[in-house]
Amino acid sequence: MIADILTGAIRSGTSVMLASQGELVSERAGVINLGTEGSMLAGALGGFAVTVWTGNPWLGALAGGLCGLLIASIHAFLVLSCGANQLATGLTIMFFGMGVTAFFGRDFVSQQIVGFNPVALPGLSDIPFIGPILFNHDPLTYLSILLVPLLWYVIFRTRVGIMLRTAGEREEVLFASGVNPKLVRYLAVLAGGFLAGIGGAQLSIAYTHSWVENMTAGRGVVAVALVIFASWKPARAMLGAYLFGAAQALQLTVQQQGLAISPFFLFMVPYLLTLLALLIVERRKKSQTPEALGRVFAGEAGG
Amino acid sequence: MNKIVKRKARSLFLGTLALIMLITGCSQPGNESNGSASGSPEGSATANAEQDSKMGTGGSAIGFIFVGTKDDYGYNQAAYLGSVAVEKAYPDMKVLRAENVPETAEAERVMEQMIKDGAKIIFPTSYGHLEPALNVAKRHPDVVFFHQGGLKTANNVGTYFGTIWEPVYLAGIAAGKMSKTGKLGYIVSVPIPQVLLNVNAFTLGARSVNPEATTSVVFTGSWCDPGQQANATNSLIDSGIDVLSLHQDCMKTVIETAERRDVMTVGYHADASSLAPNGWITGSLWNWPDLFVDMVKTAQEGGFKGSKYDGKYRGTLADNVVQMGSFGAKVPADVVQFVEDKKAELLGGTLKPFIGPVKDQSGTVRIAEGETPTVEALEGSDYLVEGVIGSIPK
Numbered sequence: 168m169i170a171d172i173l174t175g176a177i178r179s180g181t182s183v184m185l186a187s188q189g190e191l192v193s194e195r196a197g198v199i200n201l202g203t204e205g206s207m208l209a210g211a212l213g214g215f216a217v218t219v220w221t222g223n224p225w226l227g228a229l230a231g232g233l234c235g236l237l238i239a240s241i242h243a244f245l246v247l248s249c250g251a252n253q254l255a256t257g258l259t260i261m262f263f264g265m266g267v268t269a270f271f272g273r274d275f276v277s278q279q280i281v282g283f284n285p286v287a288l289p290g291l292s293d294i295p296f297i298g299p300i301l302f303n304h305d306p307l308t309y310l311s312i313l314l315v316p317l318l319w320y321v322i323f324r325t326r327v328g329i330m331l332r333t334a335g336e337r338e339e340v341l342f343a344s345g346v347n348p349k350l351v352r353y354l355a356v357l358a359g360g361f362l363a364g365i366g367g368a369q370l371s372i373a374y375t376h377s378w379v380e381n382m383t384a385g386r387g388v389v390a391v392a393l394v395i396f397a398s399w400k401p402a403r404a405m406l407g408a409y410l411f412g413a414a415q416a417l418q419l420t421v422q423q424q425g426l427a428i429s430p431f432f433l434f435m436v437p438y439l440l441t442l443l444a445l446l447i448v449e450r451r452k453k454s455q456t457p458e459a460l461g462r463v464f465a466g467e468a469g470g
Numbered sequence: 471m472n473k474i475v476k477r478k479a480r481s482l483f484l485g486t487l488a489l490i491m492l493i494t495g496c497s498q499p500g501n502e503s504n505g506s507a508s509g510s511p512e513g514s515a516t517a518n519a520e521q522d523s524k525m526g527t528g529g530s531a532i533g534f535i536f537v538g539t540k541d542d543y544g545y546n547q548a549a550y551l552g553s554v555a556v557e558k559a560y561p562d563m564k565v566l567r568a569e570n571v572p573e574t575a576e577a578e579r580v581m582e583q584m585i586k587d588g589a590k591i592i593f594p595t596s597y598g599h600l601e602p603a604l605n606v607a608k609r610h611p612d613v614v615f616f617h618q619g620g621l622k623t624a625n626n627v628g629t630y631f632g633t634i635w636e637p638v639y640l641a642g643i644a645a646g647k648m649s650k651t652g653k654l655g656y657i658v659s660v661p662i663p664q665v666l667l668n669v670n671a672f673t674l675g676a677r678s679v680n681p682e683a684t685t686s687v688v689f690t691g692s693w694c695d696p697g698q699q700a701n702a703t704n705s706l707i708d709s710g711i712d713v714l715s716l717h718q719d720c721m722k723t724v725i726e727t728a729e730r731r732d733v734m735t736v737g738y739h740a741d742a743s744s745l746a747p748n749g750w751i752t753g754s755l756w757n758w759p760d761l762f763v764d765m766v767k768t769a770q771e772g773g774f775k776g777s778k779y780d781g782k783y784r785g786t787l788a789d790n791v792v793q794m795g796s797f798g799a800k801v802p803a804d805v806v807q808f809v810e811d812k813k814a815e816l817l818g819g820t821l822k823p824f825i826g827p828v829k830d831q832s833g834t835v836r837i838a839e840g841e842t843p844t845v846e847a848l849e850g851s852d853y854l855v856e857g858v859i860g861s862i863p864k
Contacts, residue, residue: 175708179697179700273539277722279726279745284730375696375727376723379696379720382696383697384692416705419702423686425861427861429863429864430689430861431689432863434691
């Protein structure tokens with residue numbers, strides 16, 4: 168039973184995790200993107216559509232990423248070039264993503280695809296307990312797990328990472344060293360949208376093999392919350408996403424035990440846990456917030 | 471970039487955004503129109519009789535509104551097929567359809583627009599379209615509304631549904647025969663009586679051939695959330711069930727996921743056997759076409775009032791309004807024969823799915839020995855029968 172919950176944690180947490188890593192990159196550069204939900208939806212639809220047309224889920228995943236990037240580019244333009252309020256813009260883009268994907272997605276509702284299927288890694292999947300939990304997933308899930316140490320390395324051990332973090336902390340320093348902070352932020356928001364798009368695509372072409380209007384159902388918003396829980400660290404964002412997935416798996420397992428706990432209460436648990444985690448983290452880790460996060464950029468650095 | 475240029479760029483951009491949103495919004499025929507409020511709600515008896523005979527006649531269009539998309543492998547697809555039959559039977563009439571109509575005042579606007587476009591007969595096909603339909607019906611006493619699945623009626627609003635638990639019971643028998651573990655799963659949405667009734671019928675059917683069989687029921691809280699459906703499907707399969715059924719509006723994710731994991735499925739609403747060439751056992755279907763055509767005919771001839779459709783109409787397996795789905799290729803001939811025999815008994819009246827004693831999960835007798843509950847009693851089900859694992863959300 169514990170193994171089932173942990174397997175379920177990865178299965179239903181992966182899309183959230185990818186979106187969360189994307190949001191983390193964006194926030195490290197100083198931009199909060201509540202439009203992540205919209206990017207996920209665009210990725211889910213774009214990925215599904217391209218998989219229908221080409222029969223190739225890899226192209227679908229790529230297209231999903233690009234669709235997510237496209238939605239994020241709207242956010243980047245409004246926030247970075249027009250100085251619009253980050254939170255308001257992000258929310259609007261979330262709803263924009265819902266509307267636009269519902270409109271363009273109508274013809275895809277009943278389409279069938281040959282998407283990604285779980286691949287049991289030979290040898291590894293036979294390891295007792297850990298094997299089925301970790302080594303029987305779709306290819307995008309494996310890639311998403313590899314992404315986490317890669318992101319950590321890039322953010323904390325490379326020059327690119329230093330520029331990224333400086334954009335989110337002290338843009339004037341970055342500007343003084345001859346790098347345009349706005350450009351860094353643009354790239355970070357686009358990269359974030361790309362990852363969120365792949366997260367959405369994972370949901371449509373790997374996990375459910377379906378497209379349905381508004382199918383992300385709030386996962387993008389949870390992804391944003393998890394970044395704060397994670398104190399802007401990739402491994403912790405992964406942990407948070409899997410915790411969210413585990414809570415969802417747990418609520419289903421509890422229902423099947425026939426315990427007299429209302430499923431409606433159980434539906435809340437994943438969100439409740441997220442809120443609780445935020446509360447705890449917020450009290451301890453305030454100092455870790457990127458200093459420039461959410462600021463409206465002005466002055467020569469923004470010019 | 472100076473401020474003015476910035477502002478220009480921004481307004482250009484926001485304009486485009488608004489335009490796109492506008493186009494998206496226009497995808498549903500629901501432009502604002504208040505319609506004509508009826509002048510005199512209370513008339514004399516003769517005026518009423520005159521009004522009644524005109525009700526539903528003389529229109530140039532027939533309207534259908536759906537809560538989802540027409541090809542959802544489910545509830546809306548079944549209703550859509552009914553609208554296609556009407557279109558074929560009445561080539562001179564315009565058939566107006568609106569998909570993805572929310573169960574809000576938006577539904578009223580869509581219906582008003584349809585009436586403006588010449589509809590004297592409207593089919594609001596979702597449970598939640600009832601209140602909006604009743605509101606519009608009050609303003610347009612000459613328009614007939616056929617609402618699907620509701621419990622309320624009005625002078626010009628009738629509701630219809632079907633005793634879908636009959637085929638669900640038969641599908642339960644098939645599931646009980648096919649299951650090797652005796653552990654069945656059922657993915658449901660919210661605990662309304664129709665849902666509980668189906669879970670009960672399925673379980674009673676399965677236990678009639680395998681008294682040890684159990685049905686694990688999982689609520690998703692939503693009619694169609696593929697992510698949640700995939701979670702539920704995987705979770706039930708991990709727990710060891712080998713046959714899965716569902717009461718959701720969309721079925722694709724559940725049936726395809728079960729198929730990939732080698733688990734058998736029993737469908738609902740519409741035939742989805744093509745999604746599971748290996749695991750499909752059978753399903754329970756709505757067969758609206760003939761009924762819809764007959765309802766339109768009745769209303770068009772001015773005979774709505776006093777017909778069987780002006781109150782609560784319930785079609786049955788015998789009426790062919792609800793049906794069993796096709797059997798999957800992997801279902802052995804003797805199982806098919808067994809279920810067909812049971813179907814014949816049910817049609818002949820010798821087999822009654824809910825004949826007492828029926829006990830609930832706690833062992834309390836809910837339907838007394840030998841008693842056959844009425845349709846009203848069944849449609850008010852608020853318990854799960856013995857053999858169901860899971861609890862009703864309070």
